[in-house]
Amino acid sequence: MTEERHPLDMPLHRVTPIGTDEEAPTPRMSKGEIAIEIVKAVPNLAKLCARLVKDPRVPRRTKWLLGFTGAYVVSPVDLVPELLFPVIGRVDDLVILAFALHRLLGAVEAEVLREHWDGEEDALELVTAFVAWAGELLPSPLQRLLDR
Numbered sequence: 001m002t003e004e005r006h007p008l009d010m011p012l013h014r015v016t017p018i019g020t021d022e023e024a025p026t027p028r029m030s031k032g033e034i035a036i037e038i039v040k041a042v043p044n045l046a047k048l049c050a051r052l053v054k055d056p057r058v059p060r061r062t063k064w065l066l067g068f069t070g071a072y073v074v075s076p077v078d079l080v081p082e083l084l085f086p087v088i089g090r091v092d093d094l095v096i097l098a099f100a101l102h103r104l105l106g107a108v109e110a111e112v113l114r115e116h117w118d119g120e121e122d123a124l125e126l127v128t129a130f131v132a133w134a135g136e137l138l139p140s141p142l143q144r145l146l147d148r
Contacts, residue, residue, distance in 0.1 A: 034126065034130075037123060037126055038126060038127060038130055040123070041119055041123045041124075041126070041127045044117060044118045044119035044123070044124075045101070045127055047116075047118055048113070048116050048117055048118075049066060049101070049104065051116040052104060052108060052112075052116060053066060053067075055108075055112065055116070057108065057109070057112055058104070058107060058108055058112075059107050062103055062104050062107040065100050065103055065104070066100050066101075066103075066104050068100075069096055069097055069099075069100035072093070072096060073093045073096070073097055078092060078093070079092055080092045094134070095134060095135075095137045095138050096138060098130075098131050098134030098135045098137070098138075099134075099135040099137075099138040099143065100135075101131045101135065102131045102132050102134070102135030102136075103135070105128055105131060105132075106132075113128075
């Protein structure tokens with residue numbers, strides 16, 4: 001049994017492409033380069049989400065979770081108020097968004113993700129790994145509540 005590691009702690013010279021068990025060699029990237037690649041992938045991620053919400057192969061419950069999350073992120077009501085805790089108040093929105101994206105990407109077959117993704121394959125791999133890691137930052141009780 002292999003131990004799962006945080007994607008940013010893994011040696012980034014090997015990536016497992018979606019839907020395969022084989023690792024493909026990729027150039028090693030610094031954490032700054034990873035952050036830049038994730039930011040550059042945001043427009044494609046937004047298009048991917050919009051297309052997946054319209055796709056009948058995506059479970060309805062997952063679509064509702066994404067819609068609820070979008071409403072929460074734009075809502076002035078927060079679990080952690082931004083006025084009282086400026087940094088943490090903004091991070092909670094990002095963690096909840098990452099959790100919803102993790103659930104969305106996990107609920108869909110790899111071929112469906114590839115069909116709707118406009119960017120490079122390795123960018124999708126990087127975004128998927130990052131979203132999985134960030135989605136796990138949400139406390140377990142809140143994860144269970146959102147999974148209902």
